[in-house]
Amino acid sequence: MKTDRSTEDLFLLSAMQQGSKTAFDTLFKRYYPMLCAYCHRFVELEDAEEIVQDIMLWLWENRQSQIIETSLNQYLFKSVYHRSINAIAHNETKKRIDTLFYKETQEILQDTNFYQIEELTRRIKDAVASLPPAYQESFVMHRFNNMSYKEIAEKLEVSPKTIDYRIQQALKILRIELKDYLPTILTLLYWKL
Known part of the structure; x- marks a missing residue:
């Protein structure tokens, strides 16, 4: 046969x-x-x-x-x-990079003075609020509510790939929106090292 x-x-x-x-x-x-x-x-x-x-x-x-x-x-x-x-391997690398970026951002925010934290927090909130609604919803659920792509996908009744796409797009937009604050963030990183 x-x-x-x-x-x-x-x-x-x-x-x-x-x-x-x-x-x-x-x-x-x-x-x-x-x-x-x-x-x-x-x-x-x-x-x-x-x-x-x-x-x-x-x-x-x-x-x-x-x-x-x-x-x-x-x-x-x-x-x-x-x-x-x-x-x-690709997915694991992407997750590690996202996690590292998130952790370093959190550490920077913890190590800066109160006024810098307040200003950065306000700018981040404004940038997140300006995201398209679908991107914003997925991003907030993942980054602030610690939900997995799969959990978000089930809740929103879309595929995990759609959630991945939305979060990646949100990150691209946020990088552009917060680009003026990169020197501050890099300076904070430099002094932290």
Whole structure:
């Protein structure tokens, strides 16, 4: 049975490499559910679906130049595994950077004098208040109410990726809005070191 499937995969892969959309569709339908289930062992389902779609799209777009030295099955599962590990590493790095930024900001605020804290607090509140409502709501829930992306997503009935996007956009806007205070923050950091 495995030999028949491998032979059929080779036939479909060959047809796909020659431009057969039908062959690609057949491979997509055959592997997509299995690959998503496998990928979901490592990442959230939404991320798993995106990873598998990217791999299948890459397979189609690079059909003429790719050389698969193992079975298609092994190749696809190995690709999913590596992309999942990369996604995990990327997300962990992003979380660490966000956490570090937040902690350093909190430490700066604790170490500055009362008037500097009061002024920075007022400016931050104004900047947060000027955010678009969806960004502001997600940002406040995450940064001030210590809710996770998943908790916020469930409460607002949107995907965690949407929450991630909103918070990243909010941070970009806040960096621009508070850019005039960067010299003060950097000076405080310098004296702290």
